[in-house]
Amino acid sequence: MEREGILVVISGFAGAGKGTIVKGLMEKYEDYALSVSMTTRAPRPGETEGISYFFVDKEKFEQTIAEGGLIEYANYCGNYYGTPKAYVEAQLRAGKDVILEIEIQGAMQIKRMYPTALLLFITPPDADTLRRRLVGRGTETMEVINKRMARAVNEAEGIEEYDYIIVNDTIERAIADTRAVIGAAHARPFRNGRLIQGLREELRLMSIQHRND
């Protein structure tokens, strides 16, 4: 298969299970490459350079922006976060579907620069489940949880900008649905130009050859 990879953007509410779905896809299948973000924030304990993030200073980050080396970036709480272009494009050329886990603003930047990118929005089946998952993590204060729920209200306004909505009810099902949606995207005619052109040429040649059978 010399098919080209698809740039897959995964967004969704905090607590929707994006990370778990992405981890599941990466562990179970070899079709995917996970994009590693570049950031100016300091590494946290346990984070590894080149796996968790590429950790750089502000000067290096702004130089990369200036060189057009990022396909999207944003500034949160005084720190830059962005997606390096070189790795993404190399993996796409190698036929890997490249997965980016980013927020809606970044997703919209990607869509403008890569109109054929596939945008997926992950949601729990209902708001109660979302809140329970956030509370269940036990790692956040009530204040943070309520902030995230408030942000979810805004994020929910953007769902129609996405190509697909994946309901994360059970994780195995959500992983399978995500894989099916990415697989289906490979069957769009505009991603199969070579196949279609090849068929047309063969059919034309063959109908000339057999004209007098």
Next chain:
Amino acid sequence: MEREGILVVISGFAGAGKGTIVKGLMEKYEDYALSVSMTTRAPRPGETEGISYFFVDKEKFEQTIAEGGLIEYANYCGNYYGTPKAYVEAQLRAGKDVILEIEIQGAMQIKRMYPTALLLFITPPDADTLRRRLVGRGTETMEVINKRMARAVNEAEGIEEYDYIIVNDTIERAIADTRAVIGAAHARPFRNGRLIQGLREELRLMSIQHRND
């Protein structure tokens, strides 16, 4: 699941295996309903009224057209063929994905009347395989085979009008791919309006309730 069904149009070259794929889907799964066409052509041995076709006379067919009772129709070799609307719409409301196996002209009529219909084009992996399958059937004269190949040249020009192209290399794989593509279509945001509106309302209510936690 109170989801609405999808109108699925299946087209493709004669010999591409459309019928086998549709038969496979119907036998393996209960999610689908197969539309039965209405025709003015005479029944052939083994064909059953209401299963193979609804067999009617010309007057009845033209009356059905006049009443808006067909979602597409065409005239081939002096006989009418068309798709009755009532059955299709009842099945869609019942949540079934309704499968129509029709040619490109009919497919384009459907797309105009039902913009959310899903159009699939079935193709063998290459033109040689197509020809071999047509010859292998052993039921057609060389003249008919060459006519079909010539028609395939024209049909191939319309592939980009379809939403998905399914390569029928092995039949099991083609059935699975067709099912995956239909399944993915259910995850489009515009088909999940109720889910999305529900989420938005719940999130809004919840963020008001917990405002002072």
